[in-house]
Amino acid sequence: MRLDILNHGYSPATKLLFALIRLVSGHPVPDAARLVFYRPDFYGARAKEFTHETMRGPSAWSVGDRELMAAYVSKVNGSAFCVAAHTATAQRAYQDGPMVAAVLADLESAPVEEPLRATLRMLGKLTVEGKLSAEEMREVLSAGVSREQVEDALAVCVAFNTTARLGDAFDFEVLSPEGFEAGAKYLLKRGYR
Template sequence: MSFFPSLPADAGARHLLALNPEAGRALVAFHCAVLRHDTALTARDKELLAAYVSGLNACQYCHGVHRETAIAFGVDAGLLDALLSDLEQAPVEPRLRPLLAFARKLTLTPSRMAAADAQAAFDAGWSERDLHDAVLTIGLFNLMNRLLEGHGIKGSDELYASRGKALAEDGYAPLLAWLPEASG
């Protein structure tokens, strides 16, 4: 149950976006621009980052939805659990490990970021644009985690499964249909 009495018992992100439709439209556009424009960092990779960051923040809703989205993109569910348990021992492709370490540090101790953190990603073969996209994804999900937690939105397994499937198949743009038209 949300902290906001006007939101339904089964509230999700789309409901909080509708509380301020103008901001909601901008946020959906940002999701589309960040998460569905592949460079070397694919939508699959970005959804893995989204689920990981949300798990680090213990955001039940975002972790649940983006875990399911990442799984729909082919990420093994066991990998997601292993990453949260022990990043160093998780069976992740070596090239992704420095991005995940970057995500962990930026999420948990952002003031301790250093040039060496970026250099580790560059040394693994990621470009500046790729790392920038990773930073955008990490920042977006730290924001979304706080928005969902601040509104008291938790979700359910059924909601995670349906939203995860929809995001994998259709992306984020369909969320715009949930927003009321701009007032004149």
């Protein structure tokens, strides 16, 4: 159920910012951004900081890899908004739309290296079941994924399991393809701040 607060629950300064963003970009502010501006002291500021560090901070995973992880976790969750947003961003980051589409269509036959495939498999299982066995973690490590990469991937999993569930709970509006493209440009240029 979409809460009216996502449409109207902001200070005058925030409403002015949203109007400016719409004027400059030609697109409405996505609901994910609207949510972080609502009660920033409770959720928004911390969520932006954690997500930005997770997605743009130092990592052996590329920005494209992490955006693909976000899209994959969102697909497993069935979150239309998050799938579209992070698919567009991953495609733009990789400059390879067909590869991103192939991963989301069928991970096992997609043209990606085994460390990334094993990591996505791990994130999918963790998203569905909420747990991993020691043997499953050993399989990921034996695929050539470092412990640091596992930690970074788990941070992506936390960020986008949270965002996808909030998106569904608050009934985030799915943007037009042009809106998601504009968002992808922004995310690649500025990150999640």
